[in-house]
Amino acid sequence: xxxxxxxxxxxxxxxxxxxxxxxxxxxxxxxxxxxxxxxxxxxxxxxxxxxxxxxxxxxxxxxxxxxxxxxxxxxxxxxxxxxxxxxxxxxxxxxxxxxxxxxxxxxxxxxxxxxxxxxxxxxxxxxxxxxxxxxxxxxxxxxxxxxxxxxxxxxxxxxxxxxxxxxxxxxxxxxxxxxxxxxxxxxxxxxxxxxxxxxxxxxxxxxxxxxx
Numbered sequence: 001x002x003x004x005x006x007x008x009x010x011x012x013x014x015x016x017x018x019x020x021x022x023x024x025x026x027x028x029x030x031x032x033x034x035x036x037x038x039x040x041x042x043x044x045x046x047x048x049x050x051x052x053x054x055x056x057x058x059x060x061x062x063x064x065x066x067x068x069x070x071x072x073x074x075x076x077x078x079x080x081x082x083x084x085x086x087x088x089x090x091x092x093x094x095x096x097x098x099x100x101x102x103x104x105x106x107x108x109x110x111x112x113x114x115x116x117x118x119x120x121x122x123x124x125x126x127x128x129x130x131x132x133x134x135x136x137x138x139x140x141x142x143x144x145x146x147x148x149x150x151x152x153x154x155x156x157x158x159x160x161x162x163x164x165x166x167x168x169x170x171x172x173x174x175x176x177x178x179x180x181x182x183x184x185x186x187x188x189x190x191x192x193x194x195x196x197x198x199x200x201x202x203x204x205x206x207x208x209x210x211x212x
Contacts (some may be wrong), residue, residue, distance in 0.1 A: 002039040009073050011184035014043035014167060016071065019060065020051030028063045045096070049183075061091035071096040071118050076156045085115035091097050096120055099149035107135050111142045120169075120206065123151040138163035153178060153199055155189050177205055188201040 004015050017034055025043040027046075035044055046069055052060065057075035062072060064072075071094040076083045078100035088095050094117035101107055102125050110116040121135045136158050139146045146163040148155035152170045159166035168189055175181055179202030182189065192198020 001033055004034050004037050004069060008038050010043055010169070011187050012042070013187040014045065016045040016047055016073070016169075018049060019046045020048035020056075022073075024056075024059060024063060027060060028044050031067050031069075040068065044068065044112050045070045045073060048075045049074040050077050050100075054086060057087050058090045061087070061093050065091075065093065069093050073097065073118075073120070074099070081109050081113050081115050084110065085113045088115060088117070094118055094145070095144075096147065098122075100125070102126065104131070104134065107179065111138060111144060116144060117147050118145040120149045123154055132158050133162065136152055138167075139163065150174075152182075152189060153192060154191055154197065157197070158193055176202070178202055179205060 003027055003150065003167055004017075007015055015034065015038055019031065021027050031044070031046060038044065046064065048057070048060075052075050054076065057072070060075070061072055062197070071089070073096040075087060075095065078097060084097060086097055095115070096118035097105065097116055098111065099122045100121040101121070104127070107119060107121065107126070110119065119135060119139050121132050123129070123132055126135060133156065136146050140162055146159060146166040148158065148168060150169050150171055151174065152168040153174055157170050167198070170182060170189070178199055
């Protein structure tokens, strides 16, 4: 709870936590505790890491409904388009997935079958900036929210260009790579202003991966 409160104190407007333990009630208790810690004004997302089947995901979504969940992430195996589509019909909590998809047709299948509310392409897997930009444009056409997986600094430009309500996923190790501290402005990540991606890897950080 202290970690969640700390992020809110830093200005973050959204917090993500992992769920999908073997005990439904344990997940519900943990979510309730985090919601109480961060208050009602902060978005709370829950990530299942593909840990559920359709029936368990349905049960979890119903149990979490009182806690104002912003989205239920990867509730089912990443390739199960039909399962995600069925789950969307069973809950009003938005469904998010996509970090483990690679090919354009995989993303298109989720959009075509109305199986997702939030798509989360991973820059390393979806074809780099070109692929991510195409997915972002497809999301905009379909009315699906965009929230790229990880690499917040790398994805800020795509989100800013194509997604009015998009989110970037901040992980502290990103600051370590670039030797900088993320400073939010009214809860928002400022766009890098340097040429190209606006990123420069920290030489000291890189040295730990150099061969001896």
